[in-house]
Amino acid sequence: MLAYLNTIRQRSTRMFLTIARIMVPVMVIVYVADRLGLVRLAGEALAPAMAVLGLPPQAGIIWVTTIITNIYGGMASMAALSDGLDMNVAQISALGAMMLFAHNIPTEQAVVRRAGASALVTGSLRIGAGILYGAAVTWTCHALGWLQDPVSFAWMRQDSGLTQGPPDVLTWLWSTGESLLLVLAIIVVLVVLLDLLERLGVTRLVTRLLTPVLRLSGLEERAAPLTTVGVLLGLAYGGALIIEAAERDNFSPRTRLLALSWLSLCHALIEDTLLILALGADIWIILVLRSLVTLGILAGMAALTQPHTRWGKRLAARET
Numbered sequence: 001m002l003a004y005l006n007t008i009r010q011r012s013t014r015m016f017l018t019i020a021r022i023m024v025p026v027m028v029i030v031y032v033a034d035r036l037g038l039v040r041l042a043g044e045a046l047a048p049a050m051a052v053l054g055l056p057p058q059a060g061i062i063w064v065t066t067i068i069t070n071i072y073g074g075m076a077s078m079a080a081l082s083d084g085l086d087m088n089v090a091q092i093s094a095l096g097a098m099m100l101f102a103h104n105i106p107t108e109q110a111v112v113r114r115a116g117a118s119a120l121v122t123g124s125l126r127i128g129a130g131i132l133y134g135a136a137v138t139w140t141c142h143a144l145g146w147l148q149d150p151v152s153f154a155w156m157r158q159d160s161g162l163t164q165g166p167p168d169v170l171t172w173l174w175s176t177g178e179s180l181l182l183v184l185a186i187i188v189v190l191v192v193l194l195d196l197l198e199r200l201g202v203t204r205l206v207t208r209l210l211t212p213v214l215r216l217s218g219l220e221e222r223a224a225p226l227t228t229v230g231v232l233l234g235l236a237y238g239g240a241l242i243i244e245a246a247e248r249d250n251f252s253p254r255t256r257l258l259a260l261s262w263l264s265l266c267h268a269l270i271e272d273t274l275l276i277l278a279l280g281a282d283i284w285i286i287l288v289l290r291s292l293v294t295l296g297i298l299a300g301m302a303a304l305t306q307p308h309t310r311w312g313k314r315l316a317a318r319e320t
Contacts, residue, residue: 008195012188015240019187020180025048027251028070029174030106039068043077044269053131054138058097059109060086063102070104071275079277082153090141093285094134096276100286101130103272106233112264115243116256122264125297129265133293137285187240190229195243217262218302219293220255227259233241234268253315254287254305261301 024133033039043061050059060097066074078085105123113119141147219227229241246256275288305312 003214008188008191011220011244012184012191015187015191015244016184018114018243019240021184023085024180025174027107027176033067033068033099034063034073039065042068045222050130053094053135054142055134056087056094059087059091062095063098063130064280065103066099066103069098071206071272074103075275075279085153087151087153088148089138089280089282090138090147092279093147094137094141096279096286097137097280097290098130100272100276100290101133102126107200108264111210111235111240111243115260116246116251117260119256121257122261123259126264127295129293133290147282190241194229204271213295216302218254218258218297219262220251222249223251223259225256230263230267232269235263236272254312257305257315258298258301262294265297266291 040061043064044057046060046064047057050057050063053059058078062074062077065077083296106125107127108121109123112122146218164225223245245251251259269287269291276286278281303309305315307313
């Protein structure tokens, strides 16, 4: 028993340190940029683009804050702007989907890069998918008259529990420490859980059930458990497992690209979806349709990266 616990401790510590070395420097840079007002300036510069997408100018500030920080940061910006914010269900669903596609890009794509895929490719994929999906939702709903009921943000204006504006240094240090401890705790739980599921044969059952989806998305079956963890819980946790597994099981560059693209586009389905749902978004748009679009994107990437294609040959050359 002691030997087993020591193995779990060593594996969890190694994974946590790998993630922490990536996350901490990026979190510091993002905090400084936020304090200097660079995030807000970037958001204001996007106001014309938001108008083209059928969204109010404030949506640019909210989305850029989300991209640079995380969904909680985006919600904090939304709370700060709630007095002048006027949106309907279609618009908040579109913006919510954009936030789900692209958030915490600096930290999460640093994890992706460490795991073996291009941060530029996967990060651009997230932002591009967010823009196109958001535009499709707002334009379609406006043309057909769907989801045009107004959304109330009154609950955000008082006792919302959301911090308006950047926190002070001590608050940020405390929050950062809590986040890192949470990452460590979740990694430990996941390591134990995955080991237990493997011993009970559940992993093999899940893999068989996911085989049709995996075949469509081009992923190797052995990447299924790790990808599933990331999809359900988050990229940082799934990415940590992918980093370890990629080094241990020698995943091909193509498998790493597809798995990490999947995790980049669609992860933390439980927590993040509930947060956006609380804003008044439509669940069919932010969860069901978004998941199907993600699967379609992965199917296209799988076809483009087949071994006989140009991109497939480039990936194969990286392996050699």
